[in-house]
Amino acid sequence: MMIVAIIVFAIVYVLIATERVNRVVAALAGAGVILAVGVVGADDAFFSRDTGIDWNVIFLLFGMMVIVGVLRQTGVFEYVAIWATKKAKGRPFRVMTLLSLITAVASAGLDNVTTVLLIAPVTLLVCEKIGVRPVPFLIAEALASNIGGTATLVGDPPNLIVASRSGLGFNDFLVNLAPIVVVMLIAFVALSRFLFRKDFVADPEQVAQVMELDEREAIQNRPLLIRSLIVLALVLIAFTLHGVLHLEPAVVALLGAGLLVGISGLQPRTYLVDVEWETLLFFGGLFILVGSLVKTGVIDHFASAMVSATGNSVPAAMMLLLWGSAVLSALVDNIPYVATMTPVVDQLVSPGGPFAGQNGLWWALLLGADLGGNATAIGASANVVVAGIAKKSGHPISFWEFTRYGAVVAVVTLAIATPYLLLRY
Numbered sequence: 001m002m003i004v005a006i007i008v009f010a011i012v013y014v015l016i017a018t019e020r021v022n023r024v025v026a027a028l029a030g031a032g033v034i035l036a037v038g039v040v041g042a043d044d045a046f047f048s049r050d051t052g053i054d055w056n057v058i059f060l061l062f063g064m065m066v067i068v069g070v071l072r073q074t075g076v077f078e079y080v081a082i083w084a085t086k087k088a089k090g091r092p093f094r095v096m097t098l099l100s101l102i103t104a105v106a107s108a109g110l111d112n113v114t115t116v117l118l119i120a121p122v123t124l125l126v127c128e129k130i131g132v133r134p135v136p137f138l139i140a141e142a143l144a145s146n147i148g149g150t151a152t153l154v155g156d157p158p159n160l161i162v163a164s165r166s167g168l169g170f171n172d173f174l175v176n177l178a179p180i181v182v183v184m185l186i187a188f189v190a191l192s193r194f195l196f197r198k199d200f201v202a203d204p205e206q207v208a209q210v211m212e213l214d215e216r217e218a219i220q221n222r223p224l225l226i227r228s229l230i231v232l233a234l235v236l237i238a239f240t241l242h243g244v245l246h247l248e249p250a251v252v253a254l255l256g257a258g259l260l261v262g263i264s265g266l267q268p269r270t271y272l273v274d275v276e277w278e279t280l281l282f283f284g285g286l287f288i289l290v291g292s293l294v295k296t297g298v299i300d301h302f303a304s305a306m307v308s309a310t311g312n313s314v315p316a317a318m319m320l321l322l323w324g325s326a327v328l329s330a331l332v333d334n335i336p337y338v339a340t341m342t343p344v345v346d347q348l349v350s351p352g353g354p355f356a357g358q359n360g361l362w363w364a365l366l367l368g369a370d371l372g373g374n375a376t377a378i379g380a381s382a383n384v385v386v387a388g389i390a391k392k393s394g395h396p397i398s399f400w401e402f403t404r405y406g407a408v409v410a411v412v413t414l415a416i417a418t419p420y421l422l423l424r425y
Helices: 003-018 023-036 042-046 053-074 076-087 092-109 111-131 137-149 157-166 170-195 204-211 222-240 248-263 266-274 275-295 296-309 314-331 335-347 360-375 381-392 399-424
Strands: none
Touching: 003 023, 003 275, 003 296, 003 399, 023 042, 023 275, 042 275, 053 076, 053 111, 053 222, 053 248, 053 266, 053 275, 076 092, 076 111, 076 204, 076 222, 092 111, 092 137, 092 170, 111 137, 111 204, 111 381, 137 170, 137 360, 137 381, 137 399, 157 335, 157 360, 170 360, 170 399, 204 248, 222 248, 248 266, 275 296, 275 381, 314 335, 314 360, 314 399, 335 360, 360 399
16 A cells, blocks of 8 residues: 555656646545545545644635635735835835745744735735736745744744644744744845846836825725724734634634624625635645555655664754755655654654754754745645645746745755754754
8 A cells, every 4th residue: 555655646746746737636636546545544534633634724724715805805905015015116126025024024923824825915916016927926925934934833833743742832943943044034035136036127117106106095995904904913813822722723714714704794705716725625635645655654664764864873863854854845745744753753852762852853853844845836835825826816836937946945945954953953
C-alpha cells in the first residue's frame, strides 16, 4: 500500500505541476483512487485527525470567505486600495512593499490564510487602478504571509502543533523566531525589487486619476461596514485568545460568519459568490492524498531516516531538520509533516534524549517547515488560497510561475536561517 500511495501522489503532483489536468480534478481523482483501492478508508479520510481531511482548515476558509463576501458589499476594499495606492504614490514597487509588509505583520497576529483572504481583494483592486498585472503582487503577498506567520505561536498551524507538544510559549516564539523573521522580511523586500522588476511599470494616466480620488467616497454602505468591522474585530480577537477561549479558529470563523450574515440582511447569493469552492475541494483531495502518505508510514520513514542520519551532532541534526523539513514541506502540506515530527523531536530533546535541552531543534523544524512551504504553489495553504482567488478573478497563476519566484525566496530565507541557527544554538 505504501508504494501505491507514493505512485498516486507522484502522478497527481506531476499533473498539477504540468497543468495537463485541472488541479481540482487531479486532486479529487487521486483521492478517489486512494479510497477505491483501500489505501485509506472512509474513517481515515473523513474522521481521522491524523490521516483525514483537516475540517478545521476547510471551515476556517469557508467562514472567512463568507465574511470577506459581506465586507466586499461595503466598499471597504476599494477604500483601502485607493488609500494604499496614494500612500505609495502609485509606484508599483512601493505598492508591493506596502501590501507585503502589511500582509506579513498581519500574518504574525492572525493565521496567514485569513490574512491573504483579506488582502488579496485589495491587491486586485490596487493593480487594476494603476494598470499593472496583479499576479506578481499576489505571489509576493503569499510569500510574505508565510514568512511573517513564522514569527509567532499563532501565525502558522505548525507553530501551534509544536507549542502544544513542546510546552514553548508565545514569548518563546517571539524571542527565538521574530528577530530572524524581521531580517528575512528585509531581505525579501530587497529580493522582490529584483525578482519582479519587469512588472513595476504602471499606467501614468491611471495613477494620476487614482491620486485625485477621495477614498471616503468608495464606502457604499456605512452602517453595514461598521457592523462588519465589529464582527471582524471580534473574530480576530477570538483568534488571538485561542488559548483562553479554547475555541478552534474554524469555530470562531463560522460563528463570525453566521453572526455577520444574520445582521447584514444580504441575500445568500450576494456573499456566497466569494466562496472559493474549487479551493475547498482541492484542499479536500490534497488532505486525503497526504493522509495516505501518513497512514502508510511514508512520512514516518522519512522522519526516521532524517534522525538516524544526524548521529550525535547537534549542528547536523539542526541542518537536517531545517533543510529536510523544507524539502518535504515544498511537496506536501506541512501540517501532517510537523505533526509526525513533533514526537520525534520531543524524544530527542527531552531529558535522557541524545540532544536533551537543545531547543534549537524545535526552531529548525519550524523554520524549515514554514519557509519551505514557499517553494511551490501547493507548499502552503496561503499559496493555494491565493492561486484560487487569482484564478477566479481572471488572472490564473501557473504552478511554475509561482515556483519560479517561491523557490528563490525559500532558498534565500533558509540560507539566512542556517547561520542563525548554528550561531545562536
